[in-house]
Amino acid sequence: MMATSKSEQAYTLLSDRIASGALVPGYRLVLGTIAAELGCSVVPVREAIRKLEAEGLVLFERNVGATVASVDTELYLHTMQTLSVIEGAATALAAPLLTPEDLGRARAINESLRQTLTDFDPRRFTELNNQFHAALYENCPNPHILDLVHRGWARLAAMRTSSFDHVPGRAHHSVAEHDGLLDLLATGAPAEEIERAARQHRTNTLNAYLAAAGQPPSAI
Amino acid sequence: MMATSKSEQAYTLLSDRIASGALVPGYRLVLGTIAAELGCSVVPVREAIRKLEAEGLVLFERNVGATVASVDTELYLHTMQTLSVIEGAATALAAPLLTPEDLGRARAINESLRQTLTDFDPRRFTELNNQFHAALYENCPNPHILDLVHRGWARLAAMRTSSFDHVPGRAHHSVAEHDGLLDLLATGAPAEEIERAARQHRTNTLNAYLAAAGQPPSAI
DNA sequence: ATGTACGAAATCGTATACGATCCATCATGC
DNA sequence: GCATGATGGATCGTATACGATTTCGTACAT
Incomplete structure (x- = not known):
């Protein structure tokens, strides 16, 4: 019923x-x-x-x-930092299971991202960006880690405010970093290297926010 | 009332x-x-x-x-893997805030651990081991990460079964690895190095379990 | 004007009640 | 003997009701 x-x-x-x-x-x-x-x-x-x-x-x-839950700049940034760690691990663990089709889809999404750069729409960029990363880590074999990634995103989405929606220039770097990550994945780089790259990519965004908030960059 | x-x-x-x-x-x-x-x-x-x-x-x-939640070997190991990632990050983030007193306490706990090796009691070892690691990461400045570590431990504790309580020889290695970690922390090693060491320590335990279960070692 | 006391309204916290659903058991037919 | 279907009991899901607590507005004294 x-x-x-x-x-x-x-x-x-x-x-x-x-x-x-x-x-x-x-x-x-x-x-x-x-x-x-x-x-x-x-x-x-x-x-x-x-x-x-x-x-x-x-x-x-x-x-x-x-x-x-109220917007708390500190908590928001802490959540991003956590996500950079978890998502890095998720991406590294999922890498060996990525099929060429998966990689192709991710590349296609990144091209869409590149196109949005000319007529920038933060909401659309965020949406596509999430799709891109999800494509890379979604078949992570550790469901626990995957769950944490999803929760992290839910928290970020819930707390997102206009003040964090856009850091000038960051979107361009982001797309370029995606290319680098895709190349690493395509060449079957070691897990440690992939994890570092995926995390660094997230940390760069976090640091852009931190810099905008006048705070020192993340230690990890 | x-x-x-x-x-x-x-x-x-x-x-x-x-x-x-x-x-x-x-x-x-x-x-x-x-x-x-x-x-x-x-x-x-x-x-x-x-x-x-x-x-x-x-x-x-x-x-x-x-x-x-039922005992599921796979989930147990996945949770350990997650914890190795999170706790590594927590330890690295907490490292710069560790006082000499904190380090002293941690060393003392590790000495207690060393003593239990002669007359091994898995429960006491686990208890002291948790205390040791908690001493290192407890003042991690990212409360979100700290929360995840605590939850991870709660899950492991809830799922712990006799079959995982003890892998022969692992306890000895563990205490030695603690020494190495303490030395790294005392010399103010860079965050990345501390994170790798802390995670590797956990991953070694995880791999011991995985080996006991006839599975390949963790990719990260 | 400011602070305090009080009372009313809003909201929460939980006991109780009862319908809905599932599971185990047993009867029935093949 | 085995599959199928009915039946009763156990348990869940939620509506309702009411006491407990907080909050807010108002009156009053200072």
């Missing part, structure tokens, strides 16, 4: 809205309101919020309520 | 029991039973289980129920 439970529906709904930015950080999540909108009672909504809390997407205060 | 909510009590209770091994993997968590034991209704227990599910400690199947 019902394919998914109401608590899962609530979880998906809220999760999507936070990721899409429809629910801005700091927004107050009132149980009754959400329940009314979903056409259910508060119990499933509470469960959904508990899950979101465990993932760090919302803050839950006893007897006060839940709010979308 | 009530310091913590019942759902948090339930969460803590179950979390502790799983970590301590009192609840073995595969154990069926029946809402009503747990609720009765806690002296509360099922609603808070459900919330607690949702949180545990989000952390990967329990499996939750719709209309069927929750079970403690």
Whole structure:
């Protein structure tokens, strides 16, 4: 009858809205309101919020309520740093399993990225950029690492604000670095080298943000 | 009146029991039973289980129920691999903040470890080993990474089985590798080098397990 | 004007209740 | 004997209800 439970529906709904930015950080999540909108009672909504809390997407205060995790520059940058580490590992682990078709798709996506550079649209760039990296690490044989990458992205998406959407010139470098990464993968470079390159690519972006925030570059 | 909510009590209770091994993997968590034991209704227990599910400690199947995440050799090893990556990064990031006192404490713990080698007790060794590593990475400036390390340990503790408690000879190597790591830290080696050493140390343990399971060593 | 006390409204936390679903057991037919 | 289908019990999923707690506005005293 019902394919998914109401608590899962609530979880998906809220999760999507936070990721899409429809629910801005700091927004107050009132149980009754959400329940009314979903056409259910508060119990499933509470469960959904508990899950979101465990993932760090919302803050839950006893007897006060839940709010979308607030934008915290520091946390945002820390999450990026974490992601650079995890995604580097994921890419290295997935590399031996990449088929020529996978690489071809990744190259095609990167060409699309290159085209967006002339008429830059941050949202589209981010979207394609995610697709590019996902293509490289998606068949990582360690599901645990893959899960962490996905969670990391969810957090970043939830916290993304206009102030971080674009660092001038970074997009051009990014596309070029993608080329380098693809070449490494095509030549079957050792795992360690791939990991270093993938992480460095992410760290470069992180450092661009850090520099914009007047902070020293990442130590790793 | 009530310091913590019942759902948090339930969460803590179950979390502790799983970590301590009192609840073995595969154990069926029946809402009503747990609720009765806690002296509360099922609603808070459900919330607690949702949180545990989000952390990967329990499996939750719709209309069927929750079970403690089952022992899965593959998942166990994957979690170790993940931890080697995260903990390496955490150690590298924490290294510049280590005080001589911190290093002294770590050395003392490693000496305790060395002493246990003569009359080997796997449980005590594991406990001290955790203390040693925690001393090195505990003041990692990236709370997100630190959180992942803690969660990784919780998962490993929850899944630990007798079959993985001990790989012959590994403990001796481990203590020696600790010495090497301490020396690196004392001389203020670059972050990259520390990360590699910390990760390699973990990867060696992982590979010992993999070898025992007749599998090839980790690629990273 | 500022701070405090109080009361009302909003919201949370959880017990209870009951329908929905699943699983095990047993009966039935082949 | 084995497959198939019915039945009862166990368990889950969630609506509802109500007490507990916080928050906010208002009145009052300083």
